[in-house]
Amino acid sequence: MSQDHMVPLIQQKANENGGQLVSEKKYTFPLGGNNNNINESRILEVTIKEKCDTDYSMITWPAAPVLSKFMIKHRSQFAGKRILELGSGTGLCGIVGALLGAKLIVTDSHLARQKSSLLDVNILQNNLIIGTDDSIEDIDPKVIHIFPLTWGRFTGVFFKIPLIDAIIASDCFYDPNDFEDILMTLAYFMTRNPETVCYTTYQVRNSSWNIECVMKRWNLHCECVHVDYEDDDGDYDQSQGQRSRSTILIYKITREPRT
Known part of the structure; x- marks a missing residue:
């Protein structure tokens, strides 16, 4: 298998915690290439706890490892940059970004933040620090800031x-x-800084869904930058059938489409 198609090795174990099933996954991402800022083992490991809960934010969704792998492959675009994560959930992508040297601000809905501190737990157990408001302007890559942010x-x-x-x-x-x-x-964040771009990975669940009209209303444009097919690896859950997970780049329509 080529470096481009290498995927994280996922190991999982579970136990009871306060009557609730808590599982722990260890994601082992091959780094590939040469980068003096990454340790010589050429492996990036992230440990993520999850809870058996009906809340969306309590589990790591299938697109998160795909986006994490994309960030690792293109880490020069993230290292040293100030990155905002929406819908952080268990925190996998934000933690990967911080370990790659990005300056992370991670967010989840107000309800998710009120209900659980799972995101905080995962940040701390990966040897990162939770920041405070007075350090938000000058973020250290080892410090992750957490805010409750409900879309819209x-x-x-x-x-x-x-x-x-x-x-x-x-x-x-x-x-x-x-x-x-x-x-x-x-659109709000891209209006504040028109150079801001968004990388989002999603799994196609209904071919009739289309965000093109809504994007035009907010003066946004998108293009596909990567497609990950489930049958390219054996580590993801195959129970949902063969599906693709696409990573798209969203930006203000005033930007020139990338070639």
Whole structure:
């Protein structure tokens, strides 16, 4: 298998914690190539705890390892940059970004933040630090800031977040009822800094869903930058059948389409 198609090795174990099933997954990502900023083992390991819960944010969704792998392959585009993650959930993508040297601000809905501190646990157990408000302007790559941010709800949190270079989001385009709110949120940050781009990975679940009209309304454009097919690897759950997970680049329509 070529470096381009190498996927994370996932090891999982589970136990009871307070009457709730808690599982722990270890994602082992092959790094490939040469990069003096990454340790010589050429492996990036991330440990993620999950909970058996009906809440979306308690498990790592299938697109998260795909987006993480994309970030690793293109890590020069993320290292040293200020990155905002939407819908962080268990935190896999944000943690990978921080370990690659990006300056991460991770967010999840107000409800998710009220319900669980699982995101905090995962950040700390991967030897990263949770930042405070007074350090938000000058983020150390080992420090991750966490904010409650509900898509489309313009609370004071939006105005705390400084200008960002890129946004990441995995499996956020899941419920069509949320599509407008997600794109409205992207449009806000891209209006503040027109150079901001968003990398989002999603799994096709319904071929009739289309965000093109909504994107035009918010003056956004997108292009596909990577497609990951489930049958390219043996580590993902095959129970949902053969599906593709696409990573798309979203940007303000004033930008020139990339070649």
